Amino acid sequence: MTPRLARDVRRAGGGQAWFERQLQPQRIKDGPADRTAHWWPSLHRSPAELWQRQTSGVEGGYEVMDDYARWVLVRRILAKRQLLEVMTEFFENHLHVAAVGDPQFVHRVDYGNTIRKHALGRFDQLLLKTTTHPAMLIYLDAAESTKEHPNENLGRELLELHTLGAGNYDEKDVRDSARILTGYSVDYWESWRPVYNHDDHYRGKVRVRGFVDKNGKANGKGTTAAYLRYLARHKDTAQHLAYKLCVKFIHDDPPKALVRHLAQVYLQNDTAIVPVLRELVASASFKHAYAAKVRDPGEDVVATYRALGVRLKKPGPDGEVDGSALQALVWQADSVGIAPFAWGQPNGQPIDNESWSSPARLLASMRFHQGVAGGWADDATGYRQPEQWLPGRHPRFDEVVDHLAQQLLHQQASKRLLKACSVACDVKPYEAIDKDHPLVEWGFPRLLSTILDSPDHLSR
Known part of the structure; x- marks a missing residue:
């Protein structure tokens, strides 16, 4: 919260009116934040070009991903579409694809943009776009899955992490979940374009938690779409998403009645996210949640730069950030606990308080705050005397x-x-x-x- 944001809220007619406007981000002009997308040329390069630049030693994938993390942090610092940024962050963690390691980095920027496009839309559409996205297929090995050797990683995480939740499926469900997803692949090492290999798609009856399909066609995209719609609309998915939203924005042990209510709203509104957020914000629990959640490292970095009013200068012509405050953003977050999207496991970084409340984290935040408060970055502006x-x-x-x-x-x-x-x-x-x-x-x-x-x- 900054004095400028407080003025914006008052001009909008109060917190509720401001929140309603935030639910329609397309109506909010956000030029300074939007222009930051052009600060780093490689965020707009094709997957094939990114891979070629890495293999030829021009620019490593980790460098591109560091720039992606910088862009996301700068966008959060500047954005007037605050709710869109918050919900993009939530779903980019819920549907986590690590931005470290090869070769999913070539599609990782587009993956983030895809989530941002659907973050305030319907979850069934978001689930379809992310599950079949090349970044997710590569990250969880589904792009190499075949009918003879179905890889179960994505099939399992789809059930446990993205939809139904742990304990709400069995191993038979995992096997058929993996079979349904066979056929989706990527043209590795060449164009890196997404492809669908009909010969690799498993054909035959599949059954997952009440979903049954003959799955008799060589092109299984229809079966996949129906399967993901079923999962998105499942009562366990509704409960799982409602619980995570409450943990993120209210309390680590949220009221069960509120979770059930939000799950019902989700199902009644065809998996739309906005009605759920309206009910969450209208709840008494949300009103009592002020200062109840510990900021994670990325949130600490964003909040600190916003509070101090520090403005970061645009990088050099080719996106160079060596020695700059922009370069520091990523290692500052990492020094506090973790850089954006660097969590190695597919479950996404923790959203509970205990994970970010250790003495080591507190001392790291203190060091970070001292450095930024001291105005150490010569190439940043906005530092007040x-x-x-x-x-x-x-x-x-x-x-x-x-x-x-x-x-x-x-x-x-x-x-x-x-x-x-x-x-x-x-x-x-x-x-x-x-x-x-x-x-x-x-x-x-x-x-x-x-x-x-x-x-x-x-x-x-």
């Missing part, structure tokens, strides 16, 4: 802390925060502060970082 943060010419220290709390945390300073800042900076609460005070001359980064180290900033 200490005197620019002051509320007037001769404020008391407690007035400075309260002003900063409103600027950085969007709330008044608590007694606990004032005490922490007073101890950290060795300044008494009623001490007068002017431009020649040691706090302004050299101690201001410590004050800013103390506020950023508070539970109020580390939670959302």
Whole structure:
């Protein structure tokens, strides 16, 4: 939350009106965030060109994926379509394809764009697009699956992670799930285009948790589409998605009644996401969830840059970021806990509080906050000089802390925060502060970082 965003909410007519507008992102102009898509040329290269550049030593896949992570972080920092970014992040984690390792990176940018396109649409459509996407097929080995040797990775994760949830299927379901998906492949090492190999598609009756199909055609796309629609509309999928939404936005142990209600709304609205979000936000549990969830590393990075008002300069002509604040974004997130999309397992990075609440993570966030608060990046703009943060010419220290709390945390300073800042900076609460005070001359980064180290900033 920034003062500018608060003004936008007030102009919209309040939080509910602002939220309703966010549900229609196509109506929100977001030029500065949209233009960042053109900062890195390789994010627009074809899969074949990306692979050729890697094999010839021009540009590694990991470099392209680092740039993709940078683009996503910058977009989240700048975007006015905040809800779209939040839901894209949620589904890019729920339908996780790691942006590390070969060779799925050649399709990974398009995969993310596909999720963003459907993040506020219908889940059945999103599920079809992601399950059959080349990035997912490569990542979970389905692109090499054949009727003689069906690879069960995607068939299993589709059931356990993406739809029904753990414990809601058996091994027979996994085998037929894998058989249904045979035929989808990728033209490896050449064009990298998605292909459908009729000769590799398993033909014969399949049965998965109530879904039954003769599956007699060489082209099994119709069976796959019907199967994914069935899974998307299954009551267990509704329950699984509703639970994860509640864990992400409300509490690690959400109210069972709310989960059941959201699952019912999901089914009643043909898997549409927007009605579910409306009901989630309207719930009493959501209203009581303020500051109940710990920010993960990416959220910490985004929130910190937004709070401090730091603006990142466009990279060089060929997307070079060496030594820049843009380059730092990825390793800063990694230093706090994990870089975007770097989680190695297909279950996506954790969304519970405990995973991001260790002493090591807290110390890492403190180091990160100290560095950014110190304005270390010469090529970034928007850093305010200490005197620019002051509320007037001769404020008391407690007035400075309260002003900063409103600027950085969007709330008044608590007694606990004032005490922490007073101890950290060795300044008494009623001490007068002017431009020649040691706090302004050299101690201001410590004050800013103390506020950023508070539970109020580390939670959302």
